[in-house]
Amino acid sequence: MGFSGLKSHSTRTQFKMFIQWAFLISSATLISAGSISISERIVGGQPANISEVPWQVSLLKRGKHDCGAVIFSDDIVLTAAHCVLSNNLKKYSVRVGSSIANQGGQVVQIASIKRHDKYLKIFGSSFNDIAVIRLKTKLQLGDSVRPIPLADSAPAGGTPALVSGWGAIKHKGVNSKTLLKTTVNIVDRNVCGKSYKFMTQDMICAAAPGKDSCQGDSGGPLVVDGKLVGIVSNGKGCARPFYPGIYANVAVLKPWIEDNIKSLMYESK
């Protein structure tokens, strides 16, 4: 190899370095753009009228929307245990029959709350994240206020499911004033277990590119074929690739839900 060979070698090295540098810059741009505007955008939602998801409840804390919840009957609603950690019942109330956060519909006080006895938040996971709430007065049922039956079995991976709420439109974003809905797909539990180390039978995962539930949606409904299959519980960020949303698995928790509703009914208001 002569002089010219050496020269072309160093030119090639420089060219290779330039390509590597250009690739690095463009992929860094892609990643940051993705995390802001693509993967966490609105969590893929569309506005929904409450009559499309009449089982949707807004759980209020000191009069303001704090979590979602779900109508089980005219005086029982379900939510996530982590939404009702205070024993001061006066803090909480529910709003039903309105598409807009913090206005309209019926607002009802709470008579009692039962959190799952084995609810536990540890290592970033929420186990048995469910609670039953008995209302002080009965809801007036109608086209925009309706109970939803509990699922008997967890749907298979790939099944589309509807989730709704007034939660954040992106991770660390502000809550939505209008009710939003989106469709996510149930994720096979073995697949989801690869993303989250602590995945137990009381959890079910759902995800879709750019779509997810998010902070403020917790306690709200995940629905397949008109049945409640999940309660919004947890997740790493919102709509992040490889990190599905985690929901309390209603079919598995059904015996607990039914037993504890019975015991709430025996308590006096």
Ligand code: ARG
């Ligand atoms: N823990 C959140 C809440 O309190 C819900 C998080 C749902 N996250 C998700 N990526 N699906 O509202």
